[in-house]
Amino acid sequence: MKVLIVDDEPLAREELHYLIQGNSEVTEILEADGIFMAEEQVKSEHPDMVFLDIKLSDGNGMTLAEKIKSFDNSPHIVFATAYDSYALDAFEADAVDYILKPFSAKRVNEAIMRVAKLISPEDDATKAKRELRQNPRISIQNDERTIILQKKQILYVQAQQGFVYIWTLNKHKIISRQTLTNIYDQLKSPEFLQIHRSFIVNLNGVTELQPSFNHTYELTLIDGSKLPVSRSYVNTTKKALGL
Template structure:
């Protein structure tokens, strides 16, 4: 990712609603540290601009025709030198998916100038981290709590309450004492955000909180299971040794008992 030391940010704003795009363009141009702002009224135009030149960041609406902002962001994530993504939307229910895709911020319309400055600060710190500086703690901890939609209501599941996550296509089911909660985020992306918090991949379809493990068991076929208070998690052979080492390390540090006591 190209750094921004000594120069202003090159930003692309994408929104299919012209007045909203004009206002975002104006606010970005008036923001300190932004040297240039291009605009696109649809995702296909945005893709053409991104193929033609480099942008440090893309401020992206979610609800758009032909291709929505989530789909465009997923495409951008496959670029060799992808821009930083900031979503700008009127809908707060997409936050978990947005951070799961790798967005550094999620702005709700109408966007205030102070909130926009905060997002630009995050972009700069993220670009600095990509160039070797220490990562911003707020970015690392973006999914410390995950919003879950159920029957028109939003509730938040704390990462510290989750024992394990189970992949189900583009979703994961978070298993916690409060129940099983379905969230739209790929397990690989959740792993990126939660590895630093003690979660480890133990199976192609499972991400496990190490402190939640009470014991290891064998199933009827001789396979390994990690037992938690909300269920057993299968451990593949290729991950078994790493898990045993992590459990030993956690027990040595006192995290194993402390985690079970808390949970």
């Protein structure tokens, strides 16, 4: 995200710059010391977000905010000022946030994250998938039962002839008619990796990777199981194992 700081006080710009640069959402920080320079920056650099002071040496930040709204792909505005009496005006100007000097890292980061969510809103489906993957447990349909299993107990998963077989660290096998894709959606995390169209493995259970035939590989697991790594998954498997 590209951010523009507009303030006629060098120390205020420096302070904001320092606080903003610590946020991983921000890729570039621009600065302007007044209305004219800020307008030119918005037109030429197309920032995603503007931290805008209200009382500037060459004009009023509120006026600039209203003007910016008419631009194509106008940036999101966050008023950053020493004056608390303009909050209502800021709301009417469609500002995303209103923060007061002296700035705190917490409030600056909150403002940035609000804009980040507006730029890349997380839809319900994406949110549901993220929460599912963060869950330490997995739900497995087994006939009319639902088995709840800790993800870390799973050693590998195999799809075969319309069934999915979940093998645990204690060598217990659970059979389900769920698809491999459905299981992987629940498991997907740095610990689990698809290595073949029919296999998902817990990387923490891998003890050896060795070449097989026709540019494929084979994984050996802590229980002695050997799983195929197909050619299309070799590079991602090596990378995941730090090779």
